[in-house]
């Protein structure tokens with residue numbers, strides 16, 4: 001616990017140094033957020049299953065008809081957010097996007113707070129076994145785009161020691177490079193998925209700009225629980241939200257983008 005607190009204060013120090021203009025009020029605000037979060041995280045227990053969050057008020061009730069769409073996407077993570085944006089771009093298709101979690105907040109916006117989300121309801125509580133075949137595509141690196149919706153940038157806080165460290169590497173003949181570029185062996189400052197220092201999530205990059213489209217309906221705290229298949233084609237989904245069971249149908253596709261563990 002002591003370590004966590006020290007780490008958090010270090011994070012705040014970084015935050016406050018990162019933006020020299022950060023007002024005292026905003027530092028106090030983030031400190032109180034952190035305190036609140038730490039208080040809850042000390043009581044947090046790893047969830048055993050999702051029934052705790054998605055309890056039905058009445059198990060016997062029939063599923064309520066939620067309507068008909070061209071596409072239904074289950075899971076508004078990285079993949080689901082991009083798909084929801086692209087599929088609603090033309091205005092031709094009605095899309096229902098279901099997300100088991102809730103919206104982001106000021107706490108999740110701070111990149112340095114990310115490790116603490118592990119002790120919160122943002123964590124599904126899954127534990128995997130070591131994988132032998134993951135991350136193989138890192139051998140075929142891509143390059144950065146410059147004007148895409150998802151921003152990757154160098155971390156703004158660059159202490160003096162970092163410059164000295166990089167200079168030393170240079171003097172020893174090492175490459176100073178963009179490690180998300182063609183060559184990845186060398187030295188660099190850290191890059192993060194942030195925009196002006198705040199976390200730039202798939203939600204910010206792809207969902208927020210699409211939220212005013214009339215053909216996109218996003219439901220938070222909606223857990224997809226059943227997929228109906230006819231002639232080898234998924235056509236309906238059942239989901240639980242606010243203690244009730246709902247069903248919705250899709251004329252084109254039901255897309256499951258619930259992450260590595262929930263999708264299969």
Ligand SMILES: Cc1cc2nc3c(=O)[nH]c(=O)nc-3n(C[C@H](O)[C@H](O)[C@H](O)COP(=O)(O)OP(=O)(O)OC[C@H]3O[C@@H](n4cnc5c(N)ncnc54)[C@H](O)[C@@H]3O)c2cc1C
Nearest residue numbers: 075076077078079080098099100101223224257258259262
């Ligand atoms: C700690 C950590 C750090 C990472 N760091 C990096 C990094 O620095 N760079 C990088 O490129 N990748 C990173 N990754 C990997 C990256 O997060 C994943 O590759 C990516 O999120 C996968 O996208 P996805 O859309 O498949 O799943 P996710 O982004 O996990 O999205 C799945 C979504 O579906 C929702 N969902 C699940 N089941 C249901 C259901 N039944 N009904 C409704 N909604 C549901 C979930 O709540 C979630 O929002 C990291 C992963 C972790 C865990």
